Amino acid sequence: MNNLGSNMTISAVSRNGLFSGVYLTAVSATNKTIMESPLIGYQQLKGSPTIGFTVKWTFSDSITVFTGQCFINGKGRPVLLMSWLLRSDSDNIKDDWKQTRVGFNNFEKLPTIPI
Numbered sequence: 423m424n425n426l427g428s429n430m431t432i433s434a435v436s437r438n439g440l441f442s443g444v445y446l447t448a449v450s451a452t453n454k455t456i457m458e459s460p461l462i463g464y465q466q467l468k469g470s471p472t473i474g475f476t477v478k479w480t481f482s483d484s485i486t487v488f489t490g491q492c493f494i495n496g497k498g499r500p501v502l503l504m505s506w507l508l509r510s511d512s513d514n515i516k517d518d519w520k521q522t523r524v525g526f527n528n529f530e531k532l533p534t535i536p537i
């Protein structure tokens with residue numbers, strides 16, 4: 423869960439660090455219903471790994487790439503400290519210069535939902 427209230431569910435991480443999942447965003451450039459957007463990424467296979475993933479937004483033509491690192495915070499809980507680049511679709515190459523936004527997001531692990 424990030425500070426925007428978005429959250430993501432990550433499937434199993436494969437032996438080479440590849441993972442996939444879904445991203446449920448709490449923000450939306452449009453006022454359409456919130457939908458799941460697929461994500462895929464890699465993490466390093468060590469303690470406090472660096473991580474990167476890409477979200478292909480389902481309800482817009484944008485893509486966001488996240489990169490950062492997983493740390494254990496002062497309360498002993500994992501936290502992802504991430505930077506991101508959000509690329510919005512442009513109809514015109516002349517608008518290319520203003521189509522990429524940058525930001526930072528921290529994600530805290532939600533209690534695991536008992537299956």
Ligand SMILES: O=C1C=CC(=NNc2ccccc2C(=O)O)C=C1
Nearest residue numbers: 426428447449450451479482484486
């Ligand atoms: O249609 C869209 C297009 C872009 C979006 N970006 N969300 C983000 C971009 C950067 C960091 C966090 C988020 C988020 O949704 O939590 C969301 C919906």
